[in-house]
Amino acid sequence: xNVLVVGGAGYIGSHAVRxxxxxxxxxxxxxxxxxxxxxAVPAGLLIEGELTDGELLKRILTEKKIDAVMHFAAFALxxxxxxxxxxxxxxxxxxxLSLLDAMRASGTRKFVFxxxxxxxxxxxxxxxxxxxxxxxxxxxxxxxxxxxxxxxxYASAYGFGYAALRYFNAAGxxxxxxxxxxxxxxxxxxxxxxxxxxxxxxxxxxxGEDYQTDDGTCVRDYVHVNDLADAHLKALNxxxxxxxxxxxxxxxxxxxxxxxxxxxxxxxGHPIPEVAGARREGDPSELIADATLAKELLGWQPRYTEVxxxxxxxxxxxxxxxxxxxxx
Ligand code: UFG
Numbered sequence: 001x002n003v004l005v006v007g008g009a010g011y012i013g014s015h016a017v018r019x020x021x022x023x024x025x026x027x028x029x030x031x032x033x034x035x036x037x038x039x040a041v042p043a044g045l046l047i048e049g050e051l052t053d054g055e056l057l058k059r060i061l062t063e064k065k066i067d068a069v070m071h072f073a074a075f076a077l078x079x080x081x082x083x084x085x086x087x088x089x090x091x092x093x094x095x096x097l098s099l100l101d102a103m104r105a106s107g108t109r110k111f112v113f114x115x116x117x118x119x120x121x122x123x124x125x126x127x128x129x130x131x132x133x134x135x136x137x138x139x140x141x142x143x144x145x146x147x148x149x150x151x152x153x154y155a156s157a158y159g160f161g162y163a164a165l166r167y168f169n170a171a172g173x174x175x176x177x178x179x180x181x182x183x184x185x186x187x188x189x190x191x192x193x194x195x196x197x198x199x200x201x202x203x204x205x206x207x208g209e210d211y212q213t214d215d216g217t218c219v220r221d222y223v224h225v226n227d228l229a230d231a232h233l234k235a236l237n238x239x240x241x242x243x244x245x246x247x248x249x250x251x252x253x254x255x256x257x258x259x260x261x262x263x264x265x266x267x268x269g270h271p272i273p274e275v276a277g278a279r280r281e282g283d284p285s286e287l288i289a290d291a292t293l294a295k296e297l298l299g300w301q302p303r304y305t306e307v308x309x310x311x312x313x314x315x316x317x318x319x320x321x322x323x324x325x326x327x328x
Contacts, residue, residue: 121136
């Protein structure tokens with residue numbers, strides 16, 4: 001297929017680009033590089049532009065005969081969304097709708113959307129199934145839910161065929177070490193712990209040790225970024241006009257913050273000092289996926305089932321790119 005990857009210079013998007021190319025698809029990348037990295041995109045594929053530029057998008061969709069669009073170009077930091085909701089509603093809702101309407105105008109109807117566990121809020125039951133009520137507790141989660149809702153309406157009214165993939169905690173890097181996670185500033189657990197191992201930070205601060213979990217720290221479902229990319233490939237083959245698929249993407253295995261720090265100690269051989277910190281506002285204690293539906297509907301199963309092997313790929317990337325893309 002001819003696939004337009006919007007946000008293909010970002011962390012998860014760049015891994016999807018790689019997976020698409022490796023499977024023989026024709027790929028174009030659309031990104032404004034506000035948070036993505038030029039270096040993460042293979043030469044010749046990047047088109048720089050804004051999603052709100054409907055005319056440019058329509059031209060690209062038509063001239064490149066795009067069959068399907070994958071949309072990764074969203075902001076995804078919970079804290080930031082609380083402090084600056086306008087940024088999130090503009091980028092994650094207004095710009096995304098502009099993209100959908102450019103698709104409408106040019107006749108492109110297949111869409112794969114990066115959704116999130118944040119649409120569930122603080123679920124009462126773990127593991128989380130797709131039938132769990134979606135009740136976000138922050139602007140980020142709301143913006144993603146708005147687009148899920150819009151997609152359901154665009155499917156029935158305009159014949160869109162879509163997949164909304166609800167990621168749990170994306171982690172790791174491409175095993176060949178060429179692309180990986182590089183946020184500025186970094187706020188995610190595994191990169192921060194590995195920065196301690198690289199001597200760039202003194203210690204890891206554990207945000208809360210008094211949660212109702214086995215060791216008192218938050219539990220998350222860490223899923224390898226290449227497994228996420230693989231789910232996108234599989235979703236591409238299941239897009240049916242007028243229908244939508246909404247599935248969780250996780251491993252079904254919960255790992256606590258302390259277990260992540262221990263896995264990083266084992267992988268790096270570094271003692272990684274830790275400091276007890278206060279809870280981070282808005283952090284649910286436990287988020288674990290029931291990903292049975294993704295297996296049933298997409299035939300998807302994560303290949304990285306051990307958190308240690310996920311950390312190994314991340315460590316490989318951080319060692320070869322200690323300051324991310326630009327300064328390497
Ligand atoms: N954590 C620490 N210390 C740190 C950084 C993180 O203890 O320095 C803890 C957090 O409190 C949390 C866990 O590590 O319990 C994971 O935190 P991340 O920031 O790596 O990931 P989140 O679970 O907060 O965020 C992820 C995605 C978001 C998405 C969110 C949905 O990165 O995009 O899940 O819940 F919105």
